[in-house]
Amino acid sequence: MHDEFARIEWLRARFELHGADERLLVGIGDDAAVIDLGKPPVIVTVDTQVEDVHFRRDLISCRELGYRAFVAAVSDVWAMGGLPSAALIALTLPARLSDHEFRELIEGLAEAAESTRARIVGGNLSGGELLTVTTSVFGAPVHEPVARKGAEPGHLVYVTGTLGAAAVGLALLEADGLDPEQTNHFVERWKRPPLNDRAATGLAKIASAAVDVSDGCLQDLGHLCKASLVGATLRADSIPTENSHDSVCEALGLDPLLTALAGGEDYELIFTAPASNEAASLGTTIGEITAETGVRVVDTHGALVDVQRKGFRHFS
Amino acid sequence: MHDEFARIEWLRARFELHGADERLLVGIGDDAAVIDLGKPPVIVTVDTQVEDVHFRRDLISCRELGYRAFVAAVSDVWAMGGLPSAALIALTLPARLSDHEFRELIEGLAEAAESTRARIVGGNLSGGELLTVTTSVFGAPVHEPVARKGAEPGHLVYVTGTLGAAAVGLALLEADGLDPEQTNHFVERWKRPPLNDRAATGLAKIASAAVDVSDGCLQDLGHLCKASLVGATLRADSIPTENSHDSVCEALGLDPLLTALAGGEDYELIFTAPASNEAASLGTTIGEITAETGVRVVDTHGALVDVQRKGFRHFS
Numbered sequence: 126m127h128d129e130f131a132r133i134e135w136l137r138a139r140f141e142l143h144g145a146d147e148r149l150l151v152g153i154g155d156d157a158a159v160i161d162l163g164k165p166p167v168i169v170t171v172d173t174q175v176e177d178v179h180f181r182r183d184l185i186s187c188r189e190l191g192y193r194a195f196v197a198a199v200s201d202v203w204a205m206g207g208l209p210s211a212a213l214i215a216l217t218l219p220a221r222l223s224d225h226e227f228r229e230l231i232e233g234l235a236e237a238a239e240s241t242r243a244r245i246v247g248g249n250l251s252g253g254e255l256l257t258v259t260t261s262v263f264g265a266p267v268h269e270p271v272a273r274k275g276a277e278p279g280h281l282v283y284v285t286g287t288l289g290a291a292a293v294g295l296a297l298l299e300a301d302g303l304d305p306e307q308t309n310h311f312v313e314r315w316k317r318p319p320l321n322d323r324a325a326t327g328l329a330k331i332a333s334a335a336v337d338v339s340d341g342c343l344q345d346l347g348h349l350c351k352a353s354l355v356g357a358t359l360r361a362d363s364i365p366t367e368n369s370h371d372s373v374c375e376a377l378g379l380d381p382l383l384t385a386l387a388g389g390e391d392y393e394l395i396f397t398a399p400a401s402n403e404a405a406s407l408g409t410t411i412g413e414i415t416a417e418t419g420v421r422v423v424d425t426h427g428a429l430v431d432v433q434r435k436g437f438r439h440f441s
Numbered sequence: 442m443h444d445e446f447a448r449i450e451w452l453r454a455r456f457e458l459h460g461a462d463e464r465l466l467v468g469i470g471d472d473a474a475v476i477d478l479g480k481p482p483v484i485v486t487v488d489t490q491v492e493d494v495h496f497r498r499d500l501i502s503c504r505e506l507g508y509r510a511f512v513a514a515v516s517d518v519w520a521m522g523g524l525p526s527a528a529l530i531a532l533t534l535p536a537r538l539s540d541h542e543f544r545e546l547i548e549g550l551a552e553a554a555e556s557t558r559a560r561i562v563g564g565n566l567s568g569g570e571l572l573t574v575t576t577s578v579f580g581a582p583v584h585e586p587v588a589r590k591g592a593e594p595g596h597l598v599y600v601t602g603t604l605g606a607a608a609v610g611l612a613l614l615e616a617d618g619l620d621p622e623q624t625n626h627f628v629e630r631w632k633r634p635p636l637n638d639r640a641a642t643g644l645a646k647i648a649s650a651a652v653d654v655s656d657g658c659l660q661d662l663g664h665l666c667k668a669s670l671v672g673a674t675l676r677a678d679s680i681p682t683e684n685s686h687d688s689v690c691e692a693l694g695l696d697p698l699l700t701a702l703a704g705g706e707d708y709e710l711i712f713t714a715p716a717s718n719e720a721a722s723l724g725t726t727i728g729e730i731t732a733e734t735g736v737r738v739v740d741t742h743g744a745l746v747d748v749q750r751k752g753f754r755h756f757s
Contacts, residue, residue, distance in 0.1 A: 129566050132543060139547065140561055148526070149562055158562035160527045162581060163479045169562065171529040171577055175569040210464070211476045213487040215531075215575045227448060231455060245456055246465055246474035246485065250445050253491040255570055259531045261487055261577040265478060 151272050154352070156204040156337055157262075159270045168207040168264045172198035176219075176255040184298045187226045189316045190258065191233025196318040197339070198260035199241045200392040203321045204337035206271035206329030209243035209264035217253035230258070240320055267329035273352035276334040276397040278416040282357055283408040285324045285394045287365045288342050289374075289381070290314035292388025296377050303376060307369060314367070318392035327407045328396045335396035341387040342411075343432065346395055347420050353397075356419045359386075359412035361430050386422065386432055467588050470668070472520040472653055473578075475586045484523040484580040488514035492535075492571040500614045503542045505632045506574065507549025512634040513655070514576035515557045516708040519637045520653035522587035522645030525559035525580040533569035546574070556636055583645035589668035592650040592713040594732040598673055599724040601640045601710045603681045604658050605690075605697070606630035608704025612693050623685060630683070634708035643723045644712045651712035657703040658727075659748065662711055663736050669713075672735045675702075675728035677746050702738065702748055 137154040150159040150166055157170035174180060174194040185193070195212070202209045214234055218227065238245045243262055294315030297308045328335055336349045342364075350356050364385050374381040397414055398404040422430040453469040466482055467475040473486035490496060490510040501509070511528070518525045530550055534543065554561045559578055610631030613624045644651055652665045658680075666672050680701050690697040713730055714720040738746040 132540075132566055135544070136547065136564070139551070149560060153561075153563050155563075158527070158529070160560075160562055160579070162483055162526060162579065163481055165479055167478060167483065167579070169527065169529055169577075169579065171531045171563070171565050171575070173531045173533060173565050173567045173575065175533055175567050177570075178568045210478060211474070211485065213474070213485055213577055215487045215489045215577075217489060217491055217573065224448075228451070231452065235455070244465060244476075245469075246476055247469050247471075247487070248452070249487050249489050249575075250448055251489045251491050252494045253571060253573070254493075257533065257569070257573065259487070259489070259565075259575045261485075261529055261531075263476070263478065263483070263485065263579075 151270055155273050156201040159205065159266070165265045166270065168202050168205050168266060168270065169261065170198060170201040171259060171261040172201065173257060173259040175257045182256065185316060187229040188233035191230045192237045193316055193318060194258040195234050195237035195260050196241060196320065197392055198262050199243055200318060200321065200337045202262050202264040203325035204335050204394055205266065206268060206325060206332060206335060207264040207266045208322060208325060209241055209262045211246045211263045212238060212243045213261040214245055214248035215251070215259040216248065217251050217255065217257035219254060219256055220252065222256060241322065267326050271329060271332045271335045271396070273334055273336050273349045276349060276353035276355050276414045278355055278414050280333050280397040280414040281400050281404065281410050282346065282359065282412040282414060283396050283398065283404055284342065284365065284411050285321055285408040286319050286391070287367050288338065288391050288393065289370055289385030289388045290367045291390040292384050293370065293373055293377070293379070295390070296379060300377060303373070308373060310367065311373060315390065321394050324394050324407050327403065328394065331398045331401060331404055332396040333398055335394055338391040338393045338395060339389060341389040342395065343386045343420055349395065349397070350418065350420060356415045356417045356421070357412050358415055359420065359422045361422050361424050363409065363411045365409040382430070383432055467586055471589050472517040475521065475582070481581045482586065484518050484521050484582060484586065485577065486514060486517040487575060487577040488517065489573060489575045491573045498572065501632060503545040504549035507546045508553045509632055509634060510574040511550050511553035511576055512557060512636065513708055514578050515559055516634060516637065516653045518578050518580040519641035520651050520710055521582065522584060522641060522648060522651060523580040523582045524638060524641060525557055525578045527562045527579045528554060528559045529577040530561055530564035531567070531575040532564065533567050533571065533573035535570060535572055536568065538572060557638065583642050587645060587648045587651045587712070589650055589652050589665045592665060592669035592671050592730045594671055594730050596649050596713040596730040597716050597720065597726050598662065598675065598728040598730060599712050599714065599720055600658065600681065600727050601637055601724040602635050602707070603683050604654065604707050604709065605686055605701030605704045606683045607706040608700050609686065609689055609693070609695070611706070612695060616693060624689060626683065627689060631706065637710050640710055640723050643719065644710065647714045647717060647720055648712035649714055651710055654707040654709045654711060655705060657705040658707070658711065659702045659736055665711065665713070666734065666736060672731045672733045672737070673728050674731055675736065675738045677738050677740050679725065679727045681725040698746070699748055
């Protein structure tokens, strides 16, 4: 497809022309929208996973796909400092999908719905060439919604969990050759995005801005910084990764730091906040917000690290 | 695909197993779900239009497609006696779709959003082989939500607007040969589903049950009757159709009554209510709810008309 971000930017401008609407608290260009339909406001988001674009049928089972698609969509609600309460599922089902596979897909969605406490309340079934799962999720902010805008110079940058494991897991699936004992954990991290409800609840009270990591830490933090009109400096030695991340990356011919910072599909939460024990209890401090725009990475001596900035490579 | 209705029935049963949830006021198997996230309750629905399943690119422009997909999704909110307030758009865009076509698609969606007063608050862009528009709509009931369940014997059956025109319009587009002067109106009816906000507002106060006509009057009224544990008798001579419906049907080799009753994609509203002037002011009386289950069609003498019951034929 054409430049997705340019099109989103065009959409944001296009729909802002409609004029101010006091019911729209957060609009196009954030992880999710927040609308005032009563009290509390409703957080709404939608995510689509398309066969041969976001997943290959030979690399993930229908049940795993359902779980993954659902949690990835919920992740956008957590990134707004919200908790999900309900979801709609729109499925495009190829004729070759058996009833067994259909039910497995639904069981994966149902497991994720239970794990995230977002009840599946409806949906839509359609025929179509490629298996597609579109998940719309509704939720409510725990406190006030946390947008991408709001980070201020001096605030620290935190990330939940570890980075890069999903990208390593996908690379392992595609390479299909390394020792499963050492690598199953990474594959699981790609197949099962993390449940960040506790972090979402915690950051809702203290974060100045937040975003979830779908396209890679550098790219998503870049979106947050752009929305906040600030920049960030990350410390290369603070980036949290899984045990054996470096050795598995090297076996795969991947750069460990680049994979952690640009690999994508982590579905961890990046948030910014004034330094505090509470913030530190929710994630790892990886850097600091700066008045200077752009996202930089520095080594232990403060020297710039030349991280090739590229986003996650999709299948097509 | 496999039997869509069997799968929906399986889904309904599957997700009812989770047990009662007092926040879920209407669940799977209706036009839309109604969830209690605060006051007022929120009506949520999702609809997908897939290239070569629901539309052919050579029969509808991108702008028309956007308008049509959006209004068709909103129709489910109106059928619940609700008015829409916001929508999320998930688009799957083939690489061959130009930026101009993308913007035309968005302008069609935007026109429909303005016409239906459902603000587009967010969405998702994805690559993919086939152009797909998935519209999630949120709204609020005007009064109490109107479900498919609730029709009682003796209530009359009403329908807004006319039936069969969209099916005739699509047949005309596919035949591509009749006099445009006489037929443009039908094509417009397929391309531009009706705006039923006024009817939705009116029926919200008086209807015992309602459904929108997507698969055809007989099939959708059948769903309403099944949910209400009743049946219906329709009077063939009361079915409202467009001027020249019969002659255009005959020129196309279509049965006029069958086309009106089973053609589908009308996106008109069928509702049931005790006889009243108010109900009659919103639509045409086409029959009566009966204790005997099943939907029957009778002529002016009360004799059964053998209408071949078949739903709308999709492209594939």
